[in-house]
Amino acid sequence: MATFKAIRIDKAEKGTTAALVQFDEADLMEGDVTVRVEWSTLNYKDGLALTGTSPVVRRFPMIAGIDFAGTVESSTNPNWKSGDKVIGNGWGMGETHLGAYAEKARVKGDWLVRLPDGMSARDAMAIGTAGYTAMLSVLALENHGLKPADGPVVVTGAAGGVGSVAIAVLSQLGYHVIASTGRASEEGYLKGLGAAEIIDRNELSAPGKPLGKERWAGGVDSVGSTTLANLLAMTKYRGAIAACGLAGGMDLPSSVAPFILRGVCLLGIDSVMCPIELRKQAWARLSRDLDAAKLADITQEIALDQVIDAGAKVLAGQVRGRTVVKIG
Known part of the structure; x- marks a missing residue:
């Protein structure tokens, strides 16, 4: 696809604006892995970025979203191949690197963690x-x-x-x-x-x-x-x-x-620049120590076009538990 849906944040005369747009694939940033994003999630930091409440975003235009789970579409990184299921979060995504509220993401392969066996992409973003x-x-x-x-x-x-x-x-x-x-x-x-x-x-x-x-x-x-x-x-x-x-x-x-x-x-506790081996340990433990039934009970689902409104609600304390965003 030449373009894809994304939530783009732009600098405005006063603060920032956020809108769902068609984003040109040619404008994706450098990276050796391109991922077809299937699910994302809503975090407190996402709410700050979407509303412009805090200077989270430090590059414009920016695709918002600090988490994604999806499938590798193409890769020149030896650790990943087309079809691999991956999780990406942190490393400046949605802040300095184009983020996750989009149908595609291009990142460094060294940022990615393999989706644990038995965990779906939706469940990974319910965790987020x-x-x-x-x-x-x-x-x-x-x-x-x-x-x-x-x-x-x-x-x-x-x-x-x-x-x-x-x-x-x-x-x-x-x-x-x-x-x-x-x-x-x-x-x-x-x-x-x-x-x-x-x-x-x-x-x-x-x-x-x-x-x-x-x-x-x-x-x-x-x-x-x-x-x-x-x-x-x-x-x-x-x-x-x-x-x-x-x-x-x-x-x-x-x-x-x-x-x-x-x-x-x-x-x-820093989650953004956390070393990859500790990330792998954390996701392995989550797949083992987090009750899947409890995770399901605390999770609600929204579509990409509902994310901007939801960002304001999470800051207002009107969202409990976890919110997953269906991208594809």
Whole structure:
């Protein structure tokens, strides 16, 4: 095809614009693998890019979307051949490299991960960057030495994409999961994922003391700011918090007290430039440790022409779980 459908973001006089357009294949960026995109997904970062709320996009015009799953159409990379099923996420897609909300993508083959056996392309995008980030957080906590016997773990932004997958995986591994949410109506949903307790996010969103009562051995935080500071202050001796998001802000109004008095560790999680071997490990674990039935329960599907509206909703906290985007 000479052209294909894509959501293009352009620089405007004030901010940016996003529109579904016909994109010329000749304008795809350099790469040694061309993929026929079949599924994508909607993440918080996608919402920021689509709405122009944050300067996520650093090249114009840009095809939005940081995740895709599909089939290799052509390749000059020795690791990939036509017909291979692949997952692509991060590496600047949708930011500095033309992204995933399109019927075609051209990328470096070194960015791609093979679709795990038994996992469909749709399921891979039901997991998406949010779920893959959640698993990177779990792996970091495990590498720190955290075990279910050490005590409860807390998950913030619990009804969101990262939070939903983190709860499902951690409960499957045997952890007692405390879910923090601002949506009391989601209690049934969160307990269905495996959360043992639900707490109101207001317990964590107000400025707190440098050290608080020890409440959890570890946690996964996608909120940042005061919430993360309070998580650290309430973490048990030699516990750890994996920080992977900034929905509440980029600041961290904390102190050194949790680190030097309780030996608490703050584990930074980066999904964008994560080394390929760790990516492979995360996707292999997701194929094993994420209950397929729970994944199906938290997933909704939209079409490519619904993505722009959905981007605003995810920022407004009106989307729970995971949203897959049918491209083909």
